[in-house]
Amino acid sequence: MTALDLAGPVAVVGTGTMGQGIAQVALVAGHPVRLYDAVPGRAQAAADAIAARLDRLVEKDRLTGAERDAARARLRPAESLADLADSGLVVEAVLERLDVKQQLLRELEDVVDDDCLLATNTSSLSVTAIGGALRNPGRFVGLHFFNPAPLLPLVEVVSGFATDVTSATRAYEMARAWGKTPVACADTPGFIVNRIARPFYAEAFAVYEAQAADPATIDAVLRESGGFRMGAFELTDLIGQDVNESVTRSVWEAFFQDVRFTPSLAQRRLVESGRHGRKSGHGWYDYGAEGERPEPHTAEKVQPPAYVVVEGDLGPAAELVALIREAGIQVREDEEDHGTRLVLPSGGQLALADGQTAVEFRDVVYFDLALDYRRATRIALSHSQDTQTQTLAEATGLFQALGKDVSVIGDVPGLIVARTVARIVDLAHDAVAKGVATEEDIDTAMRLGVNYPLGPFEWSRRLGRSWAYDVLDDLHMRDPSGRYAPSLALYRHAYASEKREGTP
């Protein structure tokens, strides 16, 4: 089968959730599709389910009746693996177990032609390890679709250690011809998306475990300030706590228990207690008939300050100066550049989250990073016992005057959005340095795979060259476990252009 041979037969082995989705994609793209499942009757049931979905596409005018009929005629369940002999591509989507996948591929290799491309949809096993079972692992590649495969555009095309470049290219071109957006990546734990997305969950859980805020508040801040489509708690309830935790655990184990990927104790308790999320009626939230979603913590309305003094450059929060002026609050600019903060009439300071804690300063309120301060509808603030009541009230009133809800959380360094984004940016730089994927493909993968409002590199460019490094450096000082230690890649990125004097 050549790269774009849309007439070539495709086989899908394992016809559960993913197998059905992948089969539908190949079928609609024009291939004859063969379905095989180890459990008798399942391939036929899958063919019926796919046919019903094609009917719905016709109802929605996304397929004509004639196209549906032709597609149905191209779809066939197979009785045995031997029926897949003429396939140009076989995608396996069976049980996520190395021994099961290896055994299947060994059997397949004896059935198909030498130029048949073999692919796995594994999400957490090593493509290299699965391919190790083959006589010719060069023709074996990862084709990691996301659920639901017919709807989600991203496909990670994973090259194992032994995968031939030509096989990876064929798989990539095939995914593109199927209307998907492929990204190329190396065979490392979690590939791109499941690796770089870990801090999105982990930092939200960490802020909760630190008793700094409840799930509803953290979710609201991630959505309304961070610009994420969903918060980490509601999203993991949707994914399933058991499923999300098992991805985290597999990435952590595969990285030899690297502290940057340590799973969450709070999530472990949920999983152990059977609170798996929406599907079990309980997760972080309750979903029963009476399960009301708790409200995020939102501060009472207070008076805004009459003026603020801007000292230095507010960096990623520079837009605030214009917003404050537009809200009718006087902005005084301090000629002398003392730093990067606002000074309130109380004499206290208002500073952008930087990885330090409020308790280290006499009278300070920290505010969280926002994706876009103009469009954000909520801002998180933190303070310490040494912060004057007046300073917190003026900071609260200031953001309320800009039309934002304010959530006051505990004094955690990097608040909620800043620590999350800094860690995602770090893992993205680290992944490029380790040859996992290109910057462009990582940005694409994170936008399409997990719906991030910006790719990590686009975000990093907006925030400034050393922003993420500086935040993590501060966080690392306050939690020296290694969890926040910025990678060498991020350090290089932050300081590459600053040549130091002297000899090393």
Ligand SMILES: NC(=O)c1ccc[n+]([C@@H]2O[C@H](COP(=O)([O-])OP(=O)(O)OC[C@H]3O[C@@H](n4cnc5c(N)ncnc54)[C@H](O)[C@@H]3O)[C@@H](O)[C@H]2O)c1
């Ligand atoms: N569900 C997801 O969100 C998702 C997303 C991406 C990747 N994946 C991966 O896709 C694969 C399948 O996941 P799923 O959720 O579709 O599972 P599933 O349980 O819905 O389906 C698996 C199917 O494989 C069949 N099967 C098991 N062993 C077999 C064998 N030896 N030969 C033939 N058929 C066999 C089972 O009978 C079942 O029908 C796994 O590797 C999983 O990690 C899943």
